[in-house]
Amino acid sequence: MITNINNWQNQAERYLVQGNYVKGISLYEQAIAREPNAISYYWHLGLFWLLEGDEAQAQMAWMLPMAEADEEQLQIWTNELFQVLQPEAERREILAEYSIAWLIRQHLREINPIDINNLLQITLLAIKLDKFEEIENLDDLRIIELLNEQEINDATVKLLIQVLENFLNAFPLHPINLALxxxxLPYFTDTHECFCILLPAAMNIGHTLQQPALAASLLELHLQIEPDNVEALRHLAVFYQDARYYSQGIETAKLCYSLSEGLADKIFALHLLLRGLMTAGGYWKEICGTCQELENVFQQFIQTQPIPLEEARILRLLTPSFAIPHIKDEPASFREIHNRIANIFHNYIQDIVNYEGKNFVHKNRNMQPLISVSKKIKIGYISYAFRNHSVGWLARWLFQYHNNDKFEIYTYFVNYKLVDDYLQHWYVNHGGKAHLLGMNGLEIAEQIYKDEIDILIDLDSITLDITSEVMALKPAPIQVTWLGWDASGIPAIDYFIADPYVLPNDAQNYYTEKIWRLPQTYIAVDGFEVGVPTLRRDDLDIPMDAVVYLSAQRGYKRHPETTKWQMQIIKQVPNSYFLIKGLAEQETIKRFFYQIAEEEGVDCSRLRFLPQVHSESVHRANLGIADIVLDTFPYNGATTTLETLWMGIPLVTRVGEQFAARNSYTMMINSGITEGIAWTNEEYVEWGVRLGNDKALRQQVALKLKASRQTAPLWNGKQFTREMEKAYEQMWQRYLEE
Structure with missing residues (x-):
C-alpha cells in the first residue's frame, strides 16, 4: 500500500532490483488508481508484469492508455515506452541475465521494428543464447536493409562491429555473412580494425572449415576498402588456389610479388606464385623462371643477414623450399641453400624465445641413467596431418602397434579441425594422450615441454610453418623428422629417419641432421581399404584388349621431361592408352599433355583425363583399370606408389638422388620387386615398353606383389614399429651417454 507519495517510486525501483515483481505490480496498480492519467505508470506496470512472466498482462497494461490516443500522441507514448524498457534491457545485459534481456528486446522490437541498435543487440543475444532459429531467420530483422538505408551513430557503429565479429566467429558459414x-564496410573508419576481424574469420572458414571459396569472397570484400593490403592478398591467393580458381590464384600471387618490398616478403610471394603455377600444372616455362628467381632471392636474403624480421615473416621462410625438388633432382646444391635458410630460421626463432624468457632447459642428462632402466620413454608425435591426409593414412600402423609397456605415447594435433573426419577420430582415440591444439607455436612447445617428452617426432617437416617453429624451439631433448617430407634442415632436429635405399650413400654430406637408417624400410603399412571401382574400360571407350597406362599425381609433380618419356612409351606400345588423373587446372593440364603428345608423335585420342573421386577407397579400387602405372620424376609418388603396389599393379619409376626421387625405389625393393626400377631416362622408357608388350611379365610382377603381402617388409606394420622403437631406444641411450 502506498503510504508515502514521494517515496513509493524509489520503493518500486528497489523491488525491480530485488526481483520482487509482485510487490512492484501492486505499487503501480495503486498509483494508477490514484492517478489514472499518469501514463508512465502503465509503462512500468507492464514491465513488472513482463518480468513476472505474464506477457499478456504486460501488453494489456501498455495498450490501455494507447487505445484512445491519436496518431501524434501514440508516437510520443510509444517512444516513452521504448525509453522505459531499453534501460532495463541494458541493465540485464550488464548482469549477464541474457534471457531476460532477450525477452525485453523482443518487445522493444515490436514497439519499434526499425531501431537498428535494438536489432543488433537482439543478434548479439541470439549468439550468446545459441538461439539458432533466430539466427536462421536473420533476414527477418532487416539489419542489412537498415544498414544500407540509415546513418548510424558512433555508439551503434561500435555495436555493429562487435556483432559482426561475434557473428563471424559463431556462424562462419551462415549464408548472410557476405551481405552483412x-x-x-562503409562504417569502418579504421581499415586495420576491419582486417583484424575479417582475416581470422577467413582463415577459419578457408582452412579449418575447408571452404576456401567462401573465405576468398570474404577477403575480396575487404580489398574493396584496402586494395593494396598485401597480407590480405597473400591469403586470398592461397584461398583461390585451394578453391581451384587457378588463374585468379596465379594473378593474385603475381600482384603480391609486385607489391612486396622486403626480401622475406618476396620469398613468400614467389612461393605463392609457384604454388599456384604448380597446382594448376602445365605452366612449365613460368615455373622454371619463378624457381630461378626464388633461388636468387634466397641467396640475396642469406647475404644480407642479419636483418630484423617480425615473427610472421620469419615463419614464412622455410615453406617456399618445398617447390624446388619438384623441379630438379639436385639435392647437394638444393640443401646447401635450404640448410642455410633453415639455420637463419632457427636463429630467429631462438632470438624470439630468448627475448620472451621462454627457454626450454632439459633435465640434467647425467642423472637420467639412474632411472632409465624402468622408465617408459615418452614419445611425442606432432603434425597437422592426423586426419584424412597421406601422412594420416600411412602413420597409423605405428600408433596401432606401439608397445605401451615400454613407451608412453603423446599426440599433438596442430590446428585441430572440428570436422567429420574418420581418420582424425581414429588418431584421437589411438594416439595415446592426445592434445587438440591450435596454431600458436609457443603454446604447443610449452605443452610438449610440460609433458616432459623425451623424443619428439615431426611428421610435417617444412610443410607447416607452425610445426617448424615448434621444432626450432627445441621443447624435447631429442627431436626427429619422419615421413611428412624430406628433412627440414633445422639445427634443433637431431635425426632424420631413412632406410638403406631412400637416400644415397653420400647423403650425410649435405644433411645437417644425423641420418638414421632403419634396417629395411622407413615406412610400412599393413594395407589399405579398397572400395568398389567406378571406372570401366567401355565407359572410357577403351578396348578390353588394350594396354592401359596410368599416372595419378597432382599438377605439382607434372614435369615435361618425364611426360616425354611417358609419351615415348605409349608410342612404342601398340593399342595402348594413357589415363591421367590428379588435381590440376583441367584445360591447362590437357594442353600440357596434348602438346607433348604431338611433339612425340602420339595421337591425342589415346589420352584420357579422369575425374577426381572423393573416396580414397574408391580411388584405390579404380587403380585396377591400369595394366602399368608410370611414376613421376624428379618427385616420385609416395602414398600413390604404396597404393599401386598394394593393388598388385606393375610400376615404372626413375631413381634419382634426392629423397623425393627415391621413394618408389625403396618401396619396390621392400615389396620384393625390381622389375620397373630405372636408373636412367632410357631405362624408364625401356621398362615401360617392356611391361606394356609382355603380358606374361606383367602377370608375373602382379603375382609377386600379391604374394609379398604376406612376406615383404613394406606390408608388415608390426615389424616396422619394432624397428622404429628400437631406433628410439638407441637414440635415448645415446643421449644418456653423451
Missing amino acids: VKAS
Whole structure:
C-alpha cells in the first residue's frame, strides 16, 4: 500500500532490483488508481508484469492508455515506452541475465521494428543464447536493409562491429555473412580494425572449415576498402588456389610479388606464385623462371643477414623450399641453400624465445641413467596431418602397434579441425594422450615441454610453418623428422629417419641432421581399404584388349621431361592408352599433355583425363583399370606408389638422388620387386615398353606383389614399429651417454 507519495517510486525501483515483481505490480496498480492519467505508470506496470512472466498482462497494461490516443500522441507514448524498457534491457545485459534481456528486446522490437541498435543487440543475444532459429531467420530483422538505408551513430557503429565479429566467429558459414560484411564496410573508419576481424574469420572458414571459396569472397570484400593490403592478398591467393580458381590464384600471387618490398616478403610471394603455377600444372616455362628467381632471392636474403624480421615473416621462410625438388633432382646444391635458410630460421626463432624468457632447459642428462632402466620413454608425435591426409593414412600402423609397456605415447594435433573426419577420430582415440591444439607455436612447445617428452617426432617437416617453429624451439631433448617430407634442415632436429635405399650413400654430406637408417624400410603399412571401382574400360571407350597406362599425381609433380618419356612409351606400345588423373587446372593440364603428345608423335585420342573421386577407397579400387602405372620424376609418388603396389599393379619409376626421387625405389625393393626400377631416362622408357608388350611379365610382377603381402617388409606394420622403437631406444641411450 502506498503510504508515502514521494517515496513509493524509489520503493518500486528497489523491488525491480530485488526481483520482487509482485510487490512492484501492486505499487503501480495503486498509483494508477490514484492517478489514472499518469501514463508512465502503465509503462512500468507492464514491465513488472513482463518480468513476472505474464506477457499478456504486460501488453494489456501498455495498450490501455494507447487505445484512445491519436496518431501524434501514440508516437510520443510509444517512444516513452521504448525509453522505459531499453534501460532495463541494458541493465540485464550488464548482469549477464541474457534471457531476460532477450525477452525485453523482443518487445522493444515490436514497439519499434526499425531501431537498428535494438536489432543488433537482439543478434548479439541470439549468439550468446545459441538461439539458432533466430539466427536462421536473420533476414527477418532487416539489419542489412537498415544498414544500407540509415546513418548510424558512433555508439551503434561500435555495436555493429562487435556483432559482426561475434557473428563471424559463431556462424562462419551462415549464408548472410557476405551481405552483412558488405553492408558493414562503409562504417569502418579504421581499415586495420576491419582486417583484424575479417582475416581470422577467413582463415577459419578457408582452412579449418575447408571452404576456401567462401573465405576468398570474404577477403575480396575487404580489398574493396584496402586494395593494396598485401597480407590480405597473400591469403586470398592461397584461398583461390585451394578453391581451384587457378588463374585468379596465379594473378593474385603475381600482384603480391609486385607489391612486396622486403626480401622475406618476396620469398613468400614467389612461393605463392609457384604454388599456384604448380597446382594448376602445365605452366612449365613460368615455373622454371619463378624457381630461378626464388633461388636468387634466397641467396640475396642469406647475404644480407642479419636483418630484423617480425615473427610472421620469419615463419614464412622455410615453406617456399618445398617447390624446388619438384623441379630438379639436385639435392647437394638444393640443401646447401635450404640448410642455410633453415639455420637463419632457427636463429630467429631462438632470438624470439630468448627475448620472451621462454627457454626450454632439459633435465640434467647425467642423472637420467639412474632411472632409465624402468622408465617408459615418452614419445611425442606432432603434425597437422592426423586426419584424412597421406601422412594420416600411412602413420597409423605405428600408433596401432606401439608397445605401451615400454613407451608412453603423446599426440599433438596442430590446428585441430572440428570436422567429420574418420581418420582424425581414429588418431584421437589411438594416439595415446592426445592434445587438440591450435596454431600458436609457443603454446604447443610449452605443452610438449610440460609433458616432459623425451623424443619428439615431426611428421610435417617444412610443410607447416607452425610445426617448424615448434621444432626450432627445441621443447624435447631429442627431436626427429619422419615421413611428412624430406628433412627440414633445422639445427634443433637431431635425426632424420631413412632406410638403406631412400637416400644415397653420400647423403650425410649435405644433411645437417644425423641420418638414421632403419634396417629395411622407413615406412610400412599393413594395407589399405579398397572400395568398389567406378571406372570401366567401355565407359572410357577403351578396348578390353588394350594396354592401359596410368599416372595419378597432382599438377605439382607434372614435369615435361618425364611426360616425354611417358609419351615415348605409349608410342612404342601398340593399342595402348594413357589415363591421367590428379588435381590440376583441367584445360591447362590437357594442353600440357596434348602438346607433348604431338611433339612425340602420339595421337591425342589415346589420352584420357579422369575425374577426381572423393573416396580414397574408391580411388584405390579404380587403380585396377591400369595394366602399368608410370611414376613421376624428379618427385616420385609416395602414398600413390604404396597404393599401386598394394593393388598388385606393375610400376615404372626413375631413381634419382634426392629423397623425393627415391621413394618408389625403396618401396619396390621392400615389396620384393625390381622389375620397373630405372636408373636412367632410357631405362624408364625401356621398362615401360617392356611391361606394356609382355603380358606374361606383367602377370608375373602382379603375382609377386600379391604374394609379398604376406612376406615383404613394406606390408608388415608390426615389424616396422619394432624397428622404429628400437631406433628410439638407441637414440635415448645415446643421449644418456653423451
